[in-house]
Amino acid sequence: MCTVLLADDNVHDIEALKRVLEHEGHRVLTADNGAEALLSVQRERPDVVITDWNMPLMDGVQLCFQMKRQPALASIPVMMVSASSPPGISAAPWTVFYRKPVSMHRLLERVGELVPPQPAKG
Numbered sequence: 001m002c003t004v005l006l007a008d009d010n011v012h013d014i015e016a017l018k019r020v021l022e023h024e025g026h027r028v029l030t031a032d033n034g035a036e037a038l039l040s041v042q043r044e045r046p047d048v049v050i051t052d053w054n055m056p057l058m059d060g061v062q063l064c065f066q067m068k069r070q071p072a073l074a075s076i077p078v079m080m081v082s083a084s085s086p087p088g089i090s091a092a093p094w095t096v097f098y099r100k101p102v103s104m105h106r107l108l109e110r111v112g113e114l115v116p117p118q119p120a121k122g
Helices: 011-023 034-044 060-068 104-114
Strands: 003-007 027-031 048-052 078-082 096-099
Touching (some): 003 011, 003 034, 034 048, 034 060, 048 060, 048 104, 078 104
Parallel strands (some): 003 048, 078 096
């Protein structure tokens, strides 16, 4: 399937989503803050990032802005998920925003929409 980076400081949210994504065949990377997530994105180049907004060291909004500033990372789709309303930013640096709680089914569906089908190896 694809590689998904989950960035959230809530270990319960990460573990629940990780189990669902892995069950669907995705490779899942995790980070518990935005700075760690940025390093992982630079190193691993995931197909999609799912990030919380409020995290220590670097929040999800700053993670998105940092990714957009780097040409090699700018095209990676980002799903921002937060219990808060989206910040009033004229040009949001994320691809899609979901307010928590969001259904696992909807997140999986959106991952499938954001990541183009992988060519068969063989």
